Amino acid sequence: MTDPAASPSSVSASGPAEDDSSASLVSFVVDSIVDGVMEGRYVPGQRLIAADLAEEYGVSRAPVREALHMLAGEGVVELVANRGARIRRLSLQERIDFLEFTEAICVLGVRLATARLAPGPSRDAVVEHYAAIEAAWHRRHSRDFVVALYNYHILLNRISGNLFLEFFYRRPYIRFYTLLLADLVPGVHWEQYIANYRLIHATILSGDSHTAVIHFSSHIRWVLRIMRSAADGEEGAPAARAVRGGVDPGAEAWLPGR
Amino acid sequence: MTDPAASPSSVSASGPAEDDSSASLVSFVVDSIVDGVMEGRYVPGQRLIAADLAEEYGVSRAPVREALHMLAGEGVVELVANRGARIRRLSLQERIDFLEFTEAICVLGVRLATARLAPGPSRDAVVEHYAAIEAAWHRRHSRDFVVALYNYHILLNRISGNLFLEFFYRRPYIRFYTLLLADLVPGVHWEQYIANYRLIHATILSGDSHTAVIHFSSHIRWVLRIMRSAADGEEGAPAARAVRGGVDPGAEAWLPGR
DNA sequence: CCGCGGAACTTTGCATACAAAATCATCGAA
DNA sequence: TTCGATGATTTTGTATGCAAAGTTCCGCGG
Numbered sequence: 001m002t003d004p005a006a007s008p009s010s011v012s013a014s015g016p017a018e019d020d021s022s023a024s025l026v027s028f029v030v031d032s033i034v035d036g037v038m039e040g041r042y043v044p045g046q047r048l049i050a051a052d053l054a055e056e057y058g059v060s061r062a063p064v065r066e067a068l069h070m071l072a073g074e075g076v077v078e079l080v081a082n083r084g085a086r087i088r089r090l091s092l093q094e095r096i097d098f099l100e101f102t103e104a105i106c107v108l109g110v111r112l113a114t115a116r117l118a119p120g121p122s123r124d125a126v127v128e129h130y131a132a133i134e135a136a137w138h139r140r141h142s143r144d145f146v147v148a149l150y151n152y153h154i155l156l157n158r159i160s161g162n163l164f165l166e167f168f169y170r171r172p173y174i175r176f177y178t179l180l181l182a183d184l185v186p187g188v189h190w191e192q193y194i195a196n197y198r199l200i201h202a203t204i205l206s207g208d209s210h211t212a213v214i215h216f217s218s219h220i221r222w223v224l225r226i227m228r229s230a231a232d233g234e235e236g237a238p239a240a241r242a243v244r245g246g247v248d249p250g251a252e253a254w255l256p257g258r
Numbered sequence: 259m260t261d262p263a264a265s266p267s268s269v270s271a272s273g274p275a276e277d278d279s280s281a282s283l284v285s286f287v288v289d290s291i292v293d294g295v296m297e298g299r300y301v302p303g304q305r306l307i308a309a310d311l312a313e314e315y316g317v318s319r320a321p322v323r324e325a326l327h328m329l330a331g332e333g334v335v336e337l338v339a340n341r342g343a344r345i346r347r348l349s350l351q352e353r354i355d356f357l358e359f360t361e362a363i364c365v366l367g368v369r370l371a372t373a374r375l376a377p378g379p380s381r382d383a384v385v386e387h388y389a390a391i392e393a394a395w396h397r398r399h400s401r402d403f404v405v406a407l408y409n410y411h412i413l414l415n416r417i418s419g420n421l422f423l424e425f426f427y428r429r430p431y432i433r434f435y436t437l438l439l440a441d442l443v444p445g446v447h448w449e450q451y452i453a454n455y456r457l458i459h460a461t462i463l464s465g466d467s468h469t470a471v472i473h474f475s476s477h478i479r480w481v482l483r484i485m486r487s488a489a490d491g492e493e494g495a496p497a498a499r500a501v502r503g504g505v506d507p508g509a510e511a512w513l514p515g516r
Numbered sequence: 517c518c519g520c521g522g523a524a525c526t527t528t529g530c531a532t533a534c535a536a537a538a539t540c541a542t543c544g545a546a
Numbered sequence: 547t548t549c550g551a552t553g554a555t556t557t558t559g560t561a562t563g564c565a566a567a568g569t570t571c572c573g574c575g576g
Binding site: 541 | 553
Binding site: 023024026027062065066067069070071072073074075081082091093094097098100101104105107108162163164165167168 | 281282284285320323324325327328329330331332333339340349351352355356358359362363365366420421422423425426
C-alpha cells in the first residue's frame with residue numbers, strides 16, 4: 001500500500017551481469033530467459049540447450065541447469081528426462097481454460113480492490129494505469145497492449161490487499177500465459193473490447209464492487225465465447241499465429257530439436 | 259475423463275530409487291522433499307542444506323541443488339543468495355489470503371464439475387471421495403482429513419474439464435499451503451464444518467451448480483471469519499501450533515540456521 | 517521413393533573440485 | 547554479563563570432467 005505501483009511500463013531487458021554482481025548467476029539466467037520469452041526471442045516449443053545458453057550468457061552449465069529447473073518449477077519451461085528443456089507449449093484448449101481460470105482470480109482482485117479503493121495514491125495509480133491501456137490501444141496488436149492490461153490487473157491485485165493474489169499474479173508463468181492469450185483473439189471486435197474495459201474501469205472507480213465484478217465477468221465471458229467459437233472453427237489445427245516462429249508445429253509429442 | 263481418480267488415498271512415501279531407475283535423480287529428490295514436507299518431516303522455516311540432503315539421498319550436490327531450484331520455482335522452498343534454501347514460511351495473513359484465493363479457484367471447479375456431472379464413473383468417484391472425507395472426519399486433527407478434502411477438490415477440478423484448473427491445483431505448493439491451513443482452524447465448530455460439506459456434496463450431486471457454488475462459498479467465508487477473528491486475537495504472535503517443531507519462530511527475518 | 521540400421525556427433529545427467537561467502541566459536545574489552 | 551572482533555569451519559555458488567542417453571546423418575535393402 002505504501003508503494004502504489006511502478007510506472008506503467010514493465011519491460012526491463014537488462015544487459016549482462018556487469019553492473020549488478022550481488023545476485024547469483026542463476027537468477028541472472030532466469031531473468032534473461034524470462035525476458036527472452038516475454039520478448040518473443042524464445043517461442044513455445046523451442047528447445048533450450050544448456051550449453052548454448054551457458055555460452056550465450058557467459059557462464060557454465062551448472063547455473064544454467066539450475067535456472068532451467070527453477071523455470072520448470074515455475075511452469076515456463078518443460079523438462080523431460082534425458083531430453084532437456086523446452087519452452088512450455090499450451091494447447092489451444094489449455095489457453096482458453098487459462099483465461100477461464102484467470103477470470104476467477106481477477107474477479108477476486110477486482111472485487112477486493114474496488115471495495116478498498118479510496119481517493120489517494122492508489123486511486124491515482126489506477127487511473128494512470130488505465131490511461132496506459134488506452135494509450136496502448138492503438139498498438140493493440142503488439143504486446144504492449146497485453147502488457148498494459150496485465151499491469152492494470154497487477155495493480156488491482158496489489159490494491160486488493162490479498163497477499164497471495166499478488167504473489168500469484170506476479171509469477172513469470174502467469175505473465176507468459178497471459179501473453180499467449182494474445183494469439184487467440186483475432187476475432188474480437190476491438191471497439192467493443194475497449195468499451196468493455198472503459199465501463200469496468202469506471203465502475204471500479206465508482207466503488208461499486210458488485211457491479212464491477214459483473215461487468216468484468218461478462219467481458220471475459222464475451223472473450224471466451226469468441227475464442228471458443230474460433231477454436232471450434234480451427235478444430236485441431238495449430239493455434240493461429242503461434243506457428244509464426246517456425247516452431248510450435250502443434251501436437252503433443254516431444255518432437256526432435258531444431 | 260478416462261481416469262476418474264486414483265483411490266482416495268494419496269500418501270506415497272516411496273523408498274529410495276532402487277526400483278524405478280528411469281526417472282532422474284532430480285525428480286527423485288524433488289519427490290522426496292515434497293513427501294517430507296507433506297509428512298511434516300520438514301517444517302516451514304527449516305533450513306535445507308544441500309550437502310546433508312545429498313548424503314541422505316545418496317546423490318551428489320548437483321541434483322540436490324537442481325531439485326531445490328525446482329521447488330523454489332514451485333514456491334515450496336525459499337532461496338536466498340549465498341544462504342541457501344528453506345521451506346517456505348507463510349505468515350498468518352498469507353495463509354488466510356491463500357484460503358480466500360483458493361475459494362475463488364474451487365468455486366470455479368465446483369461450478370463446472372457440478373454442471374458436467376452425469377451418472378457414471380465420475381459421479382461414483384465423487385461419492386467415493388466424499389465417503390473418504392466422512393471416514394477421515396474422526397481423525398479430523400490429523401492431516402488425513404485435510405488430504406481427503408484436498409482429494410475431493412482435486413477430483414472436482416479434474417471433472418470440471420478445465421485443464422488449467424487441474425494443472426494448477428495439483429502443484430506441490432498448493433498441497434503444501436493447503437496443509438498449512440490446518441494449523442489455522444482450532445476455533446471451528448467441527449459438527450458445523452462437516453454439515454456444511456454434507457450439504458455442498460448433496461447439492462453437487464443434485465446438479466444444481468448455482469446453489470452448490472453458493473453453499474461452498476458461504477462455507478469458506480464462514481471459515482474465513484473464524485480465522486480472521488482468531489488472527490485478530492493473536493495479533494502478531496506466531497501462528498498457533500505452527501511453532502511445534504521448534505522452528506518457525508515467527509518474524510520475517512532470515513534467521514541463522516539450525 | 518521410403519523405411520531401417522548403425523556409426524559419429526550432440527546433449528544431458530551426475531559427480532567432483534575449489535574459491536567466495538556465510539556461520540559459528542572463541543576470546544577479550546567495555 | 548553482554549557486546550563485538552577474529553579466526554576456524556561450514557556451506558554455497560560456479561566450473562569442469564565424464565559416462566550414458568539421445569539425435570543426426572548416411573548408406574543400404576526393400
